[in-house]
Amino acid sequence: xxxxxxxxxxxxxxxxxxxxxxxxxxxxxxxxxxxxxxxxxxxxxxxxxxxxxxxxxxxxxxxxxxxxxxxxxxxxxxxxxxxxxxxxxxxxxxxxxxxxxxxxxxxxxxxxxxxxxxxxxxxxxxxxxxxxxxxxxxxxxxxxxxxxxxxxxxxxxxxxxxxxxxxxxxxxxxxxxxxxxxxx
Amino acid sequence: xxxxxxxxxxxxxxxxxxxxxxxxxxxxxxxxxxxxxxxxxxxxxxxxxxxxxxxxxxxxxxxxxxxxxxxxxxxxxxxxxxxxxxxxxxxxxxxxxxxxxxxxxxxxxxxxxxxxxxxxxxx
Numbered sequence: 358x359x360x361x362x363x364x365x366x367x368x369x370x371x372x373x374x375x376x377x378x379x380x381x382x383x384x385x386x387x388x389x390x391x392x393x394x395x396x397x398x399x400x401x402x403x404x405x406x407x408x409x410x411x412x413x414x415x416x417x418x419x420x421x422x423x424x425x426x427x428x429x430x431x432x433x434x435x436x437x438x439x440x441x442x443x444x445x446x447x448x449x450x451x452x453x454x455x456x457x458x459x460x461x462x463x464x465x466x467x468x469x470x471x472x473x474x475x476x477x478x479x480x481x482x483x484x485x486x487x488x489x490x491x492x493x494x495x496x497x498x499x500x501x502x503x504x505x506x507x508x509x510x511x512x513x514x515x516x517x518x519x520x521x522x523x524x525x526x527x528x529x530x531x532x533x534x535x536x537x538x539x540x541x
Numbered sequence: 542x543x544x545x546x547x548x549x550x551x552x553x554x555x556x557x558x559x560x561x562x563x564x565x566x567x568x569x570x571x572x573x574x575x576x577x578x579x580x581x582x583x584x585x586x587x588x589x590x591x592x593x594x595x596x597x598x599x600x601x602x603x604x605x606x607x608x609x610x611x612x613x614x615x616x617x618x619x620x621x622x623x624x625x626x627x628x629x630x631x632x633x634x635x636x637x638x639x640x641x642x643x644x645x646x647x648x649x650x651x652x653x654x655x656x657x658x659x660x661x662x663x664x
């Protein structure tokens with residue numbers, strides 16, 4: 358089994374018993390078959406968090422954009438599609454932390470770890486965003502700009518846990534996005 | 542010209558030479574955005590002297606949608622003779638401000654402006 362790797366400042370929201378959380382678990386296949394469920398979940402969860410941040414007029418829209426990208430990303434990478442993905446939100450003072458975890462195939466571990474290392478590198482993000490945006494405009498294939506977009510637009514601090522946890526038997530892909538409410 | 546999809550609408554108004562979007566465009570992949578791309582291209586190919594894309598009433602678009610808009614700009618930016626393109630975004634929606642401002646880096650002749658819409662008339 359590939360060794361689990363933490364990349365970036367991964368805080369493990371699951372381990373924080375005191376955090377107030379909103380969490381969901383759902384089979385990826387349920388979203389693949391009815392894609393609008395990504396947006397429905399994102400809209401509900403963002404509205405739930407927004408009521409505690411009413412001084413930020415447009416926070417629900419911004420949070421929904423971010424959540425939708427993270428859920429779409431998780432659903433696309435979940436392997437097999439019959440497996441369950443988990444997602445949770447928590448607010449700790451001025452930070453909102455979103456955590457998404459999904460099973461992946463063994464072959465995805467290496468490439469996703471490499472991508473994660475790039476995404477926590479500010480130089481990569483700043484210099485490559487426009488290149489990747491332009492490349493996405495030239496290609497008719499999957500865009501691949503979702504995670505870069507939430508870093509670029511909302512200054513999301515992403516961190517990752519990728520691989521098989523100690524004692525585990527399934528390769529997992531976890532992303533945490535730490536957001537400053539003032540940026541939303 | 543008009544598109545009525547489950548979660549969003551697009552319509553072209555000849556008098557204002559404007560394609561207006563409303564609702565939420567969050568389809569699964571770029572292939573599903575092909576219909577939107579085709580609609581914008583058809584509006585662009587009309588004999589009007591310019592084209593305006595008005596997103597002020599579009600609440601959401603995912604990154605695949607942003608890529609589709611980039612693709613359209615790539616398709617037309619080297620046209621000869623070219624046609625002016627204006628994109629109107631919603632001042633209060635951050636993903637629009639950020640994504641549309643970036644489009645100027647793809648084509649510097651693009652005109653971008655932002656407007657506020659009345660609270661009561663938002664979709």
